[in-house]
Amino acid sequence: MCLAVPGKLLEITGEDDLSRRGKVSFGGVLKEVSLAFVPQAQVGDYVTVHVGVALSVVDEAEALQVFEYLRQLGELQEEGSP
């Protein structure tokens, strides 16, 4: 139910308010979604969409964090090993 899927914003229509909408590509499947809650979203951004409504703009720098954390764990282990 709380499934939300990231997709690439291709096109924006409507005014800058609760009626703003956009066309989003989910791996090539296009859907029209509400951009009411992501006024900062620009064409080319990835937005995370739940039941037809974008809830956030994916932070591309933070997206690498899960790998960076793992890399640091690896370094810690190398430092700690004899």
Next chain:
Amino acid sequence: MKFVDEYRDPQAAAQYAEALARLVTRPWTLMEVCGGQTHAIVRFGIDQLLPPDLTLVHGPGCPVCVTPVELIDRAIAIAGQSGVIFCSFGDMLRVPGSRDSLLAAKANGGDVRIVYSPLDAVALARSNPERQVVFFAVGFETTAPANALAVHQAKEEGLTNFSLLVSHVLVPPAIEALLGAPGNQVQGFLAAGHVCTVMGWEEYGPLSEQHRVPIVVTGFEPLDILQGVYMVVRQLEEGRAEVENQYARNVRRAGNPAAVELIRRVFQVVPRQWRGVGEIPHSGLGLRPEYAAFDAQTRFAVADIRAVEDPDCQSGLVLQGRLKPHQCPSFGTRCTPEHPLGATMVSSEGACAAYYRYRPRQEEVQG
């Protein structure tokens, strides 16, 4: 798909599993709150990658599962009225009420339709002015912005033939109830990433502090979950109890302010019944008096319909992490997705459905 596939890398998952094995020095029990996480854990076998001392128990975060029986009965009563188009997410259709399901109501001639978004239900109301369109608004905080937006749009457009049957629930009061319950075994939580995408994570601070439990806001892909588990266990091993954010690519500390603003404008906090669990104070959302005209329970006079739960269904224990699905005597025998006793066997996020689909036998062998 970008921002999905890379978080399913088996090699990185194996590295996280190895790091966890090095980190754990004693038994710990963690709960993932969200049914979407439960589904990913069972589907990808993440629990089987963990060191034996780590136990993941499944939480109550399946809105379909916790929607009370009597609300299903009310939905069926509304769907059976002539002139009504009853719209719902697909998951709700097979959930058993006290006698029937919405699917049975559809088979009996009710106009029950599956929609992808509450905004689609508003569009139906717009194009069918002679019909009453009702949307079954179940969900956690994640779904509240979409439902609030639907009501807001309907009001702006002056639609008088649209209403919501609301069964919205909130995560923090459920965590509070679990932690306060006698015999609680849960020592740390993976909080639901998309709930926090909307609400942020500041409301978890007092919970973590008061109950001395680590809470890590966690995403839904295998690497997200493994990192979330690592962060919780690290806190436990170091004797810390804080709120941390694993899912920073989507979750900001204050959440999504525009979404929170509209939720607060349309909804207010109310007490809510949780199927299998009972009433939890301050644990739901209901329409504010200014939006009372959009309340389907009043419009169709169904608020007096009462119902009791099937006494053979142990979903309440499953939802509180006290029973694993395969430990229920009815699992896979008297209770299957085709003939479910409770909602946890129906919903794609229900723990019983996840076990039935991905490991119907394995667990019997492993005990």
